[in-house]
Amino acid sequence: MNDPVDGPGPGPVAPDSETPAGEPGSIPGGADAGNSPAQLAEASGPDPQASLMTRITTGNGMVSVLAILLSLIVGAILIAATDERVTEASSYFFARPMDLLGAVWTSVSEAYVALFRSSIFNTQADGFANAIYPLTETLTDATPLILAGLGVALAFRASLFNIGGQGQIIVGALLAGWVGFTLDLPAGIHLILAMVAGIIGGALWGGIAGVLKARRGAHEVIVTIMLNYIALYFLLYLLTTPGFQRPGSNNPISPNIDSSAAYPLIFGSGFRLHYGFVVALAAVAFVWWLLNRSTTGFELRAVGANPLAARTAGINVSKAYITAMVVAGALAGLAGTAQISGTERALSSDIAASFGFDAITVALLGRSKPMGTLFAGLLFGALRAGGVGMQSNTGIPIDIVLVVQSFIVLFIAAPPLVQAIFRINTGKKKSKTTTARTAGTGGAA
Amino acid sequence: MSTATTTPSAGVTSVGTAHRNWSTPMVLAVLALVALLGFAIGSPSATARFRISTDHDAIKVPDVMLGTTLVGWIGAILLLGLAAYSFRLTSRRATAPKWLVPAFAAIWVIAFLVWVIGSANNPNVYFSGLIAGSFTLAIPLIFGSLSGVLCERTGVINIAIEGQLLAGAFGAAVVGSITQSLLAGVLAAVVASMLVSAVLAVFSIKYMVNQIIVGVVLNVLVAGLTSFLFSTVMKADTALFNSPPSFHNIRIPGLADIPVFGPIFFDQTILGYGMYVAVFLVWFGLFKTRWGLRVRAVGEHPQAADTVGIRVKAIRFSNVLLAGVVAGLGGAFFTLVTSSSFSKEMTAGQGFIALAAMIFGRWNPIGAFFASLLFGFSLNLSFVLSILGTPVPNQFMQMLPYIVTIFAVAGLAGKSRPPASNGVAYVKE
């Protein structure tokens, strides 16, 4: 976890062609091709943006770790501040100040221990299987996050902001689900067909944004946001029609998919973890290859970094935009398939949950790199799985997870802020090794 | 954007082609054909009844009865004519007059309305109520889109309108409830929304984090934070924390009785009247004052503004905060007017419709106003139609703002040009 941003680097002489500055996710204003920092570079002197860019984009694992830590602290403050025991203890703070500290400690530690026990390892469970059950839940929740996160990350590398993961998941799940509960096919073929349908659905929905961007110059952020809502209302409409609504039900929910169209469970029926997770791991490898080793990825990255130079070098910019969005959508479509064929098994209005939006934060935390996205997806999967357990055990609403996620991304996006915070803290707190190190790098930056 | 000013500065679009643009006439033609096939040929041969007045109105206007066939044909022919005119203009490389697309849209909407009401099981609608309801739904959209205009005219993309509205709604509910004061509620809404603005400003202007990222994350953050506090604090004591007072309409006697227009202009809450004032002020400020000139210069060409001594970052910062004020008023509308309490994620994507309205309104306050009205109308119509029982599923009506916006950004409904430096952090060389 310490350094999730680097690629696995298989060969001894393999270059890390994932140049840090190639991430649109971290470039200020990087989405606008006409304003690429390169263009601002003047012959008269070194580009003043370069130093800033390097600072932001070479943000190392340490900043990520500190950002996560800071965000958990913010979460802790919220948890403590809304805990009745803490409020009570603070009312007689001057009489017994230690009570307040104790209450805060109890409140926060209870919450985070519950979070840990529901996401990684349940120390109180009988038997190993039950103890690692939370970990399998984390992996289950991480599956759609990783897949959709890869979609967002891939598009980022082509300098496209794919805010449309939500819609792409919905349409992917829609088609996969339809195949799952309508067609009657042998096991295996049925699942593969459902996966293909999910890929097509997501690719189609992402492709619309890609085509409009490439052919009409329509800003993909706006288009994908709008497509999210169109997909949602389309789903809601379909769930009122005979082909999709569960027979005999008045609720907007579809029939269950056939078991032949479902992902098999990895550890048997006692666990929800399904082979969709393996698909997600395969997708990580695929996207890594695509971005770093394939000519297509070279084109995407070139177009993302400087579309004018790419075009001059004979790269088809329109095609690259469309390809990026189609593949990104396909990955989100697989996330939708993981939902419908893996965890949910029936279409409902909530099939995409908030995975499409979470995917954006996953990709940002993962710095738009496949391995980074994998680790970020696992982390957010853990937060999500742990959040559920925390809610049922301590009554703390799962929404706290959203808050922590948002703070992580905000802190990661602005390393100077993290460094500033920790520099201040070194003055106040007893110096810990981590803080001292950050202060050092902060001073050097 | 530091290049010579003769070249169009939209970096992204310059990569694409730039032939004669046939898309507007094509789209108009397709829509006109839809009107011909649907509203004229596919007319239900019924009579749509639009009630203008209710029994207790002081001024009575007779109901308007429109034959769907007649209106359908007249509409279709007019629309086909306009589409043909648009083709002729494009083939001559002439620019279309400003009224063309709005006129087309208005005729299409009227023809559609008559057709859809005529096709309903109960072809009878209270027109004044339909319009007044549309305005009510549009008010937060208008505030939201004005917030977008204020930000983006200075070159800061505001995806966080949704978060601003939600924060405003929450702030108004909590403080309004505790103090039982409407004024305090509105102020709290403004402050809460400004806090969102402040984060957007600090991250995008000071730390130069990509503005879209900040906006997206802020929406998630506000949703998470308000939901968390709703589930913990608010639910624990609803009476104390989530029972805000409500604004009442201020009827202007006499004028409020004017059919259709009375309820819109003369029977509103203070926030409703404030909306008109806000639209006017933003428009007047942007285009008639020194402040507006500077704001627009910063949004178009920040270097140029800097070289004449305008403090680019300060203007951006203050405008983003001002946007927070405006969005806060829109947020207050949710909990102090439309609903009597706060609920989780109660803005339900309206911030994105506001964003859409800003784009469809071409970054102009007046345009955003009318776009918001159109979207409010389509939302309200979807509610009304679901009661009347019509052939159009209400989900499709709810999709409309989003579809229209995609058409707008794809340049299929005329050219819209965002401020040139929108989304670009300003780095002093």
Added chain:
Amino acid sequence: MKLELRGITKKFGSFTANDNIDVVVEDSQVHSLLGENGAGKSTLMNVLFGLYEATSGQVLIDDRPVSFNGPGDAMAAGIGMVHQHFMLVPVFTVAENVALGDEATKAAGILDLEATRRKIREISEQFGFHVDPDAIVEDLPVGVQQRVEIIKALVRDARILILDEPTAVLTPQETDELLSIIGQLRDNGTSVVFISHKLREVKAVSDVITVIRRGRVVGKAEPEASASELASLMVGREVNLALGKEDATPGEETFRVEHLNVVAPTGQVLLDDISFGVRQGEILAVAGVQGNGQTELTQAIMGLMDQATGRVMLEGENLLGRSVKSIINSGVGFVPEDRSTDGLVSTFTVAENLVLNQYDRAPYARGLNMRPAVINRNAEDKVEEYDIRTQSGQSNAGTLSGGNQQKVVMARELSRPLKLFIASQPTRGVDVGSVEFLHRRILAERDGGTPVLIVSTELDEVAELADRIAVLYKGSLVGIVPGDTPREVLGLMMAGSSAAEAGATPLPEATDQGSGAAAANPNQEEESGNE
């Protein structure tokens, strides 16, 4: 008003753009700062104008030290600046642009543009500017936009006017008009700082000349100083204006452009019926003031212009209508005019940039798979061969200096067998050492038998490389003349005079093998093309 810069030093990180510079501009004086691109002139003026903060040093006005926190302060002190890239808001009117930052208002901050319009008309009349206050700036020609910039400064009562490379975008005619305006300004008591690297203009307009090289003042001169004296001061060594270049031994004409037209979507004609040919082993240089169709010409040949019509024939095949990739793959090397926007991906490594248009071909790729090892070995070779100063092939191209970036582009384009080589502004913003290196490479390519097309706005470069010179003016080919045509003649042609009017020596048919040599106008050129 007297302006003094005392010991100004400006550093960007470890790079020193200005090193202890002293300049004194007396009242009512035109003081030129002469120096190459990148010498630090613009940086110095940005310091003076309050856009940069000096690392050390002092600015004095009328012998009183001043300190500016921003351009506002500088303007208040009576300093006006016309930037190299105009600082005008394209969608605003002239009056709005002039008013911006110094707006007259009625009550409640309501704009009063009438006062501004009046002032614009006054100044317009005084200097013969012919500027309409209500015109939208983006619709105006470049020369007029520059006048708007000057008006902006004058409206603010500038007593010192800084003009940063003001003639780069002007025709010789417009340049002469500008020089006479500068004279008028001085006579009205305005001091002018004129920044340029063009000797002729500097000599014509200055009272005093300060020469800057590599961020330092290297000398002061009177305008009477000889051009070669100034040039050697500027570049820091003896400048041999007639560089030894072997005569071309042209072969077959394998590249021909025929009736090339480009019309913008607005209906504006960007290229008007251009026809010419280039023979193997010959350099044809396209001269002209920036913005007269050169960009469009190279882009049309490369397939980057969708609106081009006509024919672009390379070895009997028409390139027009083909994709950029297929044109590149058919053996056309292209160095675009702006390397940072069009030539390089600055966040890619040098190695990646060296295969930017070859990444999907053998040996760099096999199928969809790229071969990093091969790409890196290629980078090592090229870095050595072209003496590219970089830490390694894995450094980002953006970290290299302008000259080294240009070497990367040049190395990429010249390292495969070419049937045609096109270089646009091959040495713009490149240090002198690299210029020579790059020029030798281009000559080597010519001598290897490739037809070479060079586009340059620098007459020095044109003179140095060209075997023949084609002059473009407003999208039309004014004529094709011999490579040794005197620059005054070229200057006239660049302002639109035909070769005959300008007095160009017709190319003798015998030595030039009927390539339309004597082309005094495009029509003759076309006729000969049919031979």
